[in-house]
Amino acid sequence: MSERTPGDLWERIEPLLLRVERPSRYLGCEWDAPGIAGEGTTVVLAYPDLYEVGISNLGLAILQDVVNDIEGASCERVYSPWFDMEREMRSAGLPLFSLETHRAVSTYDIFGISIPHELTYTNIINLLDLAGISLRADNREEGPLVIGGGCGTANPEPLAPFLDLFVLGEGEEVLDSLVRLVSEGKSRGWDRRKLLSEASRLEGVYQPSDYEVDYRDDGLIERIEPVGGAPERVRKRTVDLNEWLYPRHPIVPFCEAVHDRINVEIFRGCTRGCRFCQAGMICRPVRERSVDAVVGLVDALAVRTGHEEVALSSLSSTDYTMIKAVTEKVSEICEKRRMILSLPSLRMDGFSVELASSLELGGRGSFTFAPETGTERLRRVINKPISEKDIIDAVLCAVRAGRRRIKLYFMIGLPTETDEDVEAIGRLVFGLRDTVRGEGMVPPVFNVSVSTFVPKPHTPFQWVKQENLESIERKQGILRETLRAKGINLSWHDSRMSTVESLLARGDRRLADVIEYAWASGCRFDSWSEHFDYARWEAASEKAGVDPEFYLYREREPDEVFPWEHLDFGPDRDFLYEEYQGALRGETSPDCRGGKCRECGVSEEPGACLVLTGTWSS
Amino acid sequence: MSCPHRYLEFVTVEPLRLRVQFAKRGKARYLSHSEFSRTLMISARRAGLPLQYSGKYRPRMKVSLSPPLPIGVTSECELVDFFLEQYVSPAEAEQALERSLPDGIQVVRCRLMGSDAKPVGKLIDTAAYRVQLPTETGNEGDWKRAVEIFLGMEVVNLERVQPRRTRVVDLRPGVHELEAGIGPDGSGVELFMVLDDGTRGTVKPSEVLRVLADLAGAAEGSWRDALVHREGLFARRGGRLVSPLELGKHRPAV
Known part of the structure; x- marks a missing residue:
């Protein structure tokens, strides 16, 4: 086997492997795992979930390649150890180690942690603790720069005390600059403080300690004040997708992962403007x-x-202007190499379904659609104005193409939603079934998945209150009553998980204690329903003296200072508020590819932000 | 064939099988059977072999695999039959595969088989293992005695715990050879076993080890650190063990 790097802990890791489920999670040495010399500037990137989830993450695959392309730098990986491995590691006194060279994470120059969503926060704390790194950034005198990145940075405030820096927006360019800066700092002998202060000046890098938050007596934020010359607001970064052609060496896992496929992005951003969708707001422009x-x-x-x-991936694949051309060419490659093509995130319209059917995408099994709500009225509120006819046409088309299972995604707990809207979900599904029957076809199995809406920062719904548990459970009861039939399977997410997600999504720095207490009481893998423990979160809030209702069930004031006020992800607050008001009036806003710029604030010059490869027709 | 002219063209593309013997060592020994076989299959795709698939919408690669190897066991004989659409020279296939395999997995050898050959999955019934025992499990004499007692028993009952059910099985008929001796480096005790594995049932090396350790008076659980290595897989023909890479060797593959 390959020679060992100094500091390699393999000899202490190996004896634990036969005592845990799926030892391959901790091996490394997969196909195309990078060979690491272990010299120069060392980076380790973490995904705070199980190996099978983390290895499928496109962002980390991209960033690992980006760093490994820098001369004199290397990038390795680590994922959250599963419960059994954590127990073994703790009892053997073994620190968190990288998969490539099996060295202790605490010995690296940069420890980058992906923040995919709120329910991974306790896993992030656990990674720091297993690594033997002080949980609070304030207490760190040495060790790697702990940097967070990914979607979760839209409001990183509840995590602010735990990380040294956050990278806002797309990480390719920033991480490249950061690594080069650390290399420079190492050669010049900068201390940790100097390094952090230099790094915090990079565009797109946010150092929480550069901002002081003052709270009023009523608990609201008085102001967020930059200190030491930091800018008023930190703006997120975006990159040119034609310049950053990554990933180039995605690692092929031994085990079955969440996504076992090549993932190539066709575009970033989305112009549809669905008002509930955080990605659609913060990933602009297209x-x-x-x-x-x-x-x-x-x-x-x-x-x-x-x-x-x-998979040709994006937030809404058939919106790609040259989708026909690209799928034709990719299909040719697929035929030659015996691959199948999939297009995740398909819209519910005839064009998308016909395209998908013509390509026999993903075989003949299931087709997934997201009508989101039961009524057209509520779809106008969320600015996803698909008509009932579109939905019927899409389903008919899918069934004609031989699909035997249709998966439908809905949300409950949306602003202005009434019981009638919830009941309409049932009517819609039954209507679809009857229409298929009416056309003389056997109806497919409908798998109806209903999640609870969580208002997210930087969206038009950042002002609205979270619907409370009792109300959500009552609405789930309505669904249970109205959607009981053979061939229709109803499932929903645990609404208590949505509650914790919501608490953290719009939380501020005062929630850091809640997260730490929840972790200390044993919370791990909170997004895994079998490991989620609501009682521990309740106890943690109480211990921290935090009233969750303040964050959850309070309609925000129009001019309230949000905890993420100093973080600029593109769309202006005024634009978002207008969109919110439009939602309440049931008015829709057009797609910005249509030519009429809504001046959301992403670019100075109206409409100048779009980068398209062809001409767009809706 | 009754109408040779009609089929003439097909003779060259008649389904062939590439029988490959792989070794699984080092870190790769921690791969489960499903991880290992997935890895061999995707490696064969990377190698660009002219593989045969079945099924229209979700094509499935046609392969036949040798019996599973327990996690933690190394092997120099893991067999796979890849069904081919076209001819490929075994030497070329070996090179291409070798370049496409992750660390810890190597090609030992390749051989083309005719379409009428029995696939490995239906052929193998016997496995040979070599086991290096940790020194704290006892000396050569203890183990030799244990082997003698074991071989003298008519029935060796053991509780086999499986996820769905637990039952008592008799290991004895599945144990064909068993020896204890000092290993080649002279350091410790080594066992050699030939066990049922495959179409006629399976006895795991750890099961034999568990019984022997008890008979040898080894400290509780000390045998668990033994290094187990699969040396070969065979088909029993009368009293002979025949290697699946030797079978039908005198018949031309094409």
């Missing part, structure tokens, strides 16, 4: 990757990985 670049990546990765499936 930037399409050229057809040639997409095809080139697919071809190279097909040879390199051997995968049997390729």
